[in-house]
Amino acid sequence: MPLQLYDTMARAKRDFVPADPKRVTMYVCGPTVYNYSHIGNFRPVVVFDVLFRLLRQLYGEAAVCYAANVTDVDDKINAKAAEEGVPISVITDRYLAAYNGDAAALGALMPTAQPRATETMDAIIDMIGRLVENGSAYAAEGHVLFNTQAFSDYGKLSGRPLDEMIAGARVEVAPYKQHPADFVLWKPSKPGEPVWESPWGPGRPGWHIECSAMIEQELGLPIDIHGGGIDLVFPHHENELAQGICDGHQHGSYANYWLHNGFLNMGDEKMSKSLGNVALAHDLLKIQPGEVIRWALLGAHYRQPLSWTDEALTQARNSLDHLYGVLGRARHIEAGGSGALAEEQLEPLMDDLNTPAAMALLKKLATDLDAAVRKDSGQAAPLKQDLLALAGVMGFLGQDPQTWFQGGADENLKARIDGLVHARDAARVAKDWPEADRLRAELTALNVEVMDGPAGATWRIKEQA
RNA sequence: GGCCUGAUGGCGGAGUGGUGACGCACCGGACUGCAAAUCCGUGAACCCGGGUUCGAUUCCCGGUCAGGCCUCCA
Numbered sequence: 001m002p003l004q005l006y007d008t009m010a011r012a013k014r015d016f017v018p019a020d021p022k023r024v025t026m027y028v029c030g031p032t033v034y035n036y037s038h039i040g041n042f043r044p045v046v047v048f049d050v051l052f053r054l055l056r057q058l059y060g061e062a063a064v065c066y067a068a069n070v071t072d073v074d075d076k077i078n079a080k081a082a083e084e085g086v087p088i089s090v091i092t093d094r095y096l097a098a099y100n101g102d103a104a105a106l107g108a109l110m111p112t113a114q115p116r117a118t119e120t121m122d123a124i125i126d127m128i129g130r131l132v133e134n135g136s137a138y139a140a141e142g143h144v145l146f147n148t149q150a151f152s153d154y155g156k157l158s159g160r161p162l163d164e165m166i167a168g169a170r171v172e173v174a175p176y177k178q179h180p181a182d183f184v185l186w187k188p189s190k191p192g193e194p195v196w197e198s199p200w201g202p203g204r205p206g207w208h209i210e211c212s213a214m215i216e217q218e219l220g221l222p223i224d225i226h227g228g229g230i231d232l233v234f235p236h237h238e239n240e241l242a243q244g245i246c247d248g249h250q251h252g253s254y255a256n257y258w259l260h261n262g263f264l265n266m267g268d269e270k271m272s273k274s275l276g277n278v279a280l281a282h283d284l285l286k287i288q289p290g291e292v293i294r295w296a297l298l299g300a301h302y303r304q305p306l307s308w309t310d311e312a313l314t315q316a317r318n319s320l321d322h323l324y325g326v327l328g329r330a331r332h333i334e335a336g337g338s339g340a341l342a343e344e345q346l347e348p349l350m351d352d353l354n355t356p357a358a359m360a361l362l363k364k365l366a367t368d369l370d371a372a373v374r375k376d377s378g379q380a381a382p383l384k385q386d387l388l389a390l391a392g393v394m395g396f397l398g399q400d401p402q403t404w405f406q407g408g409a410d411e412n413l414k415a416r417i418d419g420l421v422h423a424r425d426a427a428r429v430a431k432d433w434p435e436a437d438r439l440r441a442e443l444t445a446l447n448v449e450v451m452d453g454p455a456g457a458t459w460r461i462k463e464q465a
Numbered sequence: 466g467g468c469c470u471g472a473u474g475g476c477g478g479a480g481u482g483g484u485g486a487c488g489c490a491c492c493g494g495a496c497u498g499c500a501a502a503u504c505c506g507u508g509a510a511c512c513c514g515g516g517u518u519c520g521a522u523u524c525c526c527g528g529u530c531a532g533g534c535c536u537c538c539a
Contacts, residue, residue, distance in 0.1 A: 029539075037539085044539050076537080160468065160535075207537085229539030230470090236538090261539070262470085268531065272538065299488090300478065305471075305532070315477065315489050322488090325502070348479090356479050360487035370503075433498055440500080451502050458502090 003350045008258040009157055013352055018224045024055050024064045025219040029228035032071040033095040034080045038278035040264035040271040042106055046294055047261050047302040048227050049108040053393050054349050067113040067218045070096055073204055078193050088194055102281045105290035107395040115214040124205045124213040125198050127247055128185045136246035137185055139200045140176035144186035148179055151242045158234035183239050185209045208239035226255035230262055261302045292316045298355040326366040328401035330373045335384040345390045362391055405460035417448050421457050
């Protein structure tokens with residue numbers, strides 16, 4: 001079964017065929033680094049990380065070029081820098097570091113490239129120059145604007161014909177625009193704001209052109225996959241597409257597959273900074289393992305909306321506890337077998353990244369593995385292999401089971417817990433049940449759960465509050 | 466106002482033109498000193514109304530409800 005991906009442009013699932021299997025290219029719109037990102041911002045990070053891992057599995061690690069940009073020129077960054085009285089680089093470096101740290105904690109691999117707008121300025125200015133030259137853009141009052149009239153397919157990606165957009169326009173149209181839908185490629189900086197020299201006067205780039213230029217510089221056009229949140233379809237991706245095509249790619253394309261993830265909701269509404277209903281990944285990671293949050297983020301198909309609830313996190317935690325529990329019981333089994341991940345195990349992911357179905361398969365493999373270990377049936381080794389391989393493609397089960405269950409405890413606490421557990425074991429051997437129960441109560445007070453087994457008691461840190 | 470999604474058990478959430486995964490919760494049983502973990506098992510759902518069909522949760526039309534985009538936004 002070939003990989004199928006839902007392409008927003010085609011509004012259908014399509015077989016994925018890269019232009020060059022030796023160099024598969026993917027670009028995903030990343031954060032504007034002016035603050036901590038909320039958990040909804042990390043949904044695409046995790047979703048496209050799974051796709052990145054899957055592509056690496058299919059085409060080889062060296063064959064996949066994945067660029068996720070960083071927008072480090074922006075009004076909000078300027079405002080934050082002004083507020084703190086520091087250069088914008090202080091702000092952007094700080095929050096980029098936090099972003100990358102949080103992404104890593106969520107199990108996301110570092111993309112192969114992380115281009116920054118400030119480091120792409122020459123390419124941005126070159127690209128604008130070419131667009132002006134060939135009549136796709138025009139300069140007016142210190143601005144450069146993209147001429148939407150020059151691109152007959154404008155609106156095709158988002159399904160918005162140009163004339164309809166005018167009817168629905170709710171924004172006042174700047175007087176220097178030739179057409180209401182025309183958008184800014186270059187604009188003058190206000191006093192005190194960062195500024196770059198350009199043939200159209202000092203200023204800074206518009207948001208859309210940054211991405212187009214970064215793609216062109218980092219990956220080359222056209223790319224195989226362009227991803228991002230559903231809200232970016234219009235205007236951001238529509239505009240990127242228009243620029244890219246008009247920049248000498250009329251006969252090719254800009255991106256061959258457009259992928260968009262659905263929103264993460266808080267209750268019934270999307271999580272967004274403007275609505276103020278956000279949960280920061282940075283905060284969540286202080287009280288939950290990143291893997292739990294990752295599991296919760298992948299618990300719904302990426303194109304569906306996902307409600308963010310405590311319940312979802314609890315369920316994620318329970319699921320992972322179960323899987324790690326199985327791995328713990330199978331710790332003496334050497335994973336082995338065919339070596340390659342069986343095609344059938346990959347099938348859910350091949351079907352447009354059906355992560356919920358893949359997670360159900362993980363559980364089935366785990367249940368089978370558990371039974372094989374219990375019956376000592378000889379099937380355990382290949383099952384463990386399959387389980388770990390599929391989990392690996394999804395970015396799960398990378399820890400040692402013992403670390404998973406005891407990871408929240410420091411060495412002192414571990415020693416203390418071990419002492420109590422051993423004392424309780426001794427009491428149980430002596431059939432001193434009141435003493436055993438008293439010790440268990442003491443462990444419970446330490447947020448520790450004991451599990452008696454044939455080979456002695458094991459323990460784990462219970463869910464953190 | 467325009468455009469676009471979605472509606473599946475108590476909850477989360479896949480999937481399908483012909484008896485609806487999986488997880489959580491619940492219930493019964495096994496195991497346990499009691500638990501936990503594990504295992505076995507029960508119960509429980511396809512928004513409403515039309516249409517197409519031998520048959521629709523699945524396709525089509527209409528409605529209701531919810532959400533998104535049209536402005537920065539993952």
